[in-house]
Amino acid sequence: xxxxxxxxxxxxxxxxxxxxxxxxxxxxxxxxxxxxxxxxxxxxxxxxxxxxxxxxxxxxxxxxxxxxxxxxxxxxxxxxxxxxxxxxxxxxxxxxxxxxx
Amino acid sequence: xxxxxxxxxxxxxxxxxxxxxxxxxxxxxxxxxxxxxxxxxxxxxxxxxxxxxxxxxxxxxxxxxxxxxxxxxxxxxxxxxxxxxxxxxxxxxxxxxxxxxxxxxxxxxxxxxxxxxxxxxxxxxxxxxxxxxxxxxxxxxxxxxxxxxxxxxxxxxxxxxxxxxxxxxxxxxxxx
Numbered sequence: 001x002x003x004x005x006x007x008x009x010x011x012x013x014x015x016x017x018x019x020x021x022x023x024x025x026x027x028x029x030x031x032x033x034x035x036x037x038x039x040x041x042x043x044x045x046x047x048x049x050x051x052x053x054x055x056x057x058x059x060x061x062x063x064x065x066x067x068x069x070x071x072x073x074x075x076x077x078x079x080x081x082x083x084x085x086x087x088x089x090x091x092x093x094x095x096x097x098x099x100x101x
Numbered sequence: 102x103x104x105x106x107x108x109x110x111x112x113x114x115x116x117x118x119x120x121x122x123x124x125x126x127x128x129x130x131x132x133x134x135x136x137x138x139x140x141x142x143x144x145x146x147x148x149x150x151x152x153x154x155x156x157x158x159x160x161x162x163x164x165x166x167x168x169x170x171x172x173x174x175x176x177x178x179x180x181x182x183x184x185x186x187x188x189x190x191x192x193x194x195x196x197x198x199x200x201x202x203x204x205x206x207x208x209x210x211x212x213x214x215x216x217x218x219x220x221x222x223x224x225x226x227x228x229x230x231x232x233x234x235x236x237x238x239x240x241x242x243x244x245x246x247x248x249x250x251x252x253x254x255x256x257x258x259x260x261x262x263x264x265x266x267x268x269x270x271x272x273x274x275x276x277x
Contacts, residue, residue, distance in 0.1 A: 022132035024204035072262035
């Protein structure tokens with residue numbers, strides 16, 4: 001048995017689907033954030049698999065940028081969550097409806 | 102009939118199966134767990150397995166960065182916030198049936214859509230990277246020559262994020 005790019009894409013797609021399922025199903029905004037990170041990781045996995053498949057390093061550079069941007073995003077997002085929690089004492093997305101029209 | 106089994110290929114396949122299985126299970130546990138702390142720990146495990154898959158793909162530097170940044174920094178941040186906010190185990194609220202229905206439909210259709218692209222890639226065995234002798238060096242060369250501008254922009258993004266975090270999380274000071 002050899003591992004082909006199809007295997008990696010299958011695993012990456014499954015991981016992305018799990019993340020998407022979490023984002024849709026869960027109501028705790030922190031867990032939704034974790035699921036977003038899972039989706040980013042799935043994309044990174046596909047990038048690295050294609051980089052190896054095409055024998056170029058460009059895909060790995062993309063993942064390098066992706067990890068950096070994801071770290072910045074997590075820091076900013078968690079700061080917003082903490083600021084919101086200080087205001088309303090909740091992380092449940094159904095209680096966050098002050099901008100609802 | 103060939104009786105000689107390529108041991109490295111077998112090893113690679115076994116490692117691939119183990120890593121991806123544990124990764125997917127941990128990903129599912131993140132979604133299923135009601136306790137945010139348990140979710141965060143499963144997420145750390147999931148990231149560790151992704152790093153293992155990066156190792157199999159000969160992306161050694163990225164694997165180390167994945168562990169350092171994700172399993173290190175991001176997870177500590179998550180756990181810190183979860184414990185700072187003192188989140189209790191999520192109470193069971195009434196789940197709308199149509200919500201679950203819509204969620205499962207969307208994800209299943211998305212996965213089917215992904216599978217449509219599977220025949221487009223040819224299923225040849227993966228070649229070994231030719232420039233793999235010095236992973237960090239070749240990555241650095243590429244980063245500082247061809248990808249110079251994106252690299253600088255990413256630095257700027259980090260700066261903006263830092264300033265933004267400080268601004269968002271600071272207490273409002275009333276000016277008299």
